[in-house]
Amino acid sequence: MSSTQKPPVVNHLIASLPPVDRARFLQHCEPVDLVFDTVLCKPGEVYPFVYFPLTGFVSLMTIVSKHPALEVGMIGSEGMLGGTLALGVDTALLLGIVQGAGTALRMTLPHLKNELVINSALVRVLNRYVFVLMKQQSQSSACNSFHEVDARLARWLLMSHDRSHADYFHFTHQYLGDMLGVQRSAITIAAGVLRDKKLIRYARGKIHITDRLGLEAVSCECYAATAEDYFKKLAHPYERMVAVDSAGA
The missing domain is CATH 2.60.120.10 (Jelly Rolls)
Known part of the structure; x- marks a missing residue:
């Protein structure tokens, strides 16, 4: 404890x-x-x-x-x-x-x-949550099969951002490759694309989200679909639990 x-x-x-x-x-x-x-x-x-x-x-x-x-x-x-x-x-x-x-x-x-x-x-809310989690898992499987790596990386960073309460993460390219089921070199290329669009910056394993809305725009449809499921099925909107002024924390 x-x-x-x-x-x-x-x-x-x-x-x-x-x-x-x-x-x-x-x-x-x-x-x-x-x-x-x-x-x-x-x-x-x-x-x-x-x-x-x-x-x-x-x-x-x-x-x-x-x-x-x-x-x-x-x-x-x-x-x-x-x-x-x-x-x-x-x-x-x-x-x-x-x-x-x-x-x-x-x-x-x-x-x-x-x-x-x-x-x-509790039973009602957990039944709805299990349904939504099942949808997230099936969406993730389809995403890993059909979408480009840079869009999938953007989705993964957004999902992490929603839950991390911070605008930066300590993730290596190898780690991200393992999470997404791709080679490290594919993550290096995809992260470079997002960096060149000024959506993220990274150095020495630290990735900082610099343009949240821009990242949402380049993410695949799976991120918005998952967020919509939370909004529709649970009693509250799916939203980030992070203060607006946390950028740069």
Whole structure:
């Protein structure tokens, strides 16, 4: 546990609960740090805990032998890790690994299962969230198959930006290549395209987003489609949890 004080609720799923249900729910949560590269769940294994990110984000990775794990989904303050428990499934389908350091609220499986019995509002919002997460994963699969690398890179940076609470990241080209399932050289070319358009700048593994709207314009359609799914299916609009004046932080 990172602190004896509970952080303010900024996770969208928890914030969408009615006040009484939310207060009871938070009594069984503990604040923890999300440490970069920490594995939170493994395919086929029971979730040790469920996580509701506040800052930072978790990548959902699929594993194919003799290849690097490929990212097929991303979870930040809009969602949770372990949503399939709402479907009665307590084993993980994918590898969950922290790719953006930050903080989260953590809950044990018994406590979440109890809440799913007594908290109908939680059941409704998690069912909708699982649907949206499934759409994100299917959209990601199509994106990886059909879209150009620079557009896919723009989409990935936007999704990270939405969840990271910062305008810069420490990602190497090799790391980004692994995330998108392409060679490092393809990322170098794609990042160069975005840099030449003055949408990002980068040096020594640090990428800084300099033109958010411009990056949205060159991203493939998958980013907007995923954001629209959140807006339509959840009780709140999918929005960045980052202050307007954070640019240059």
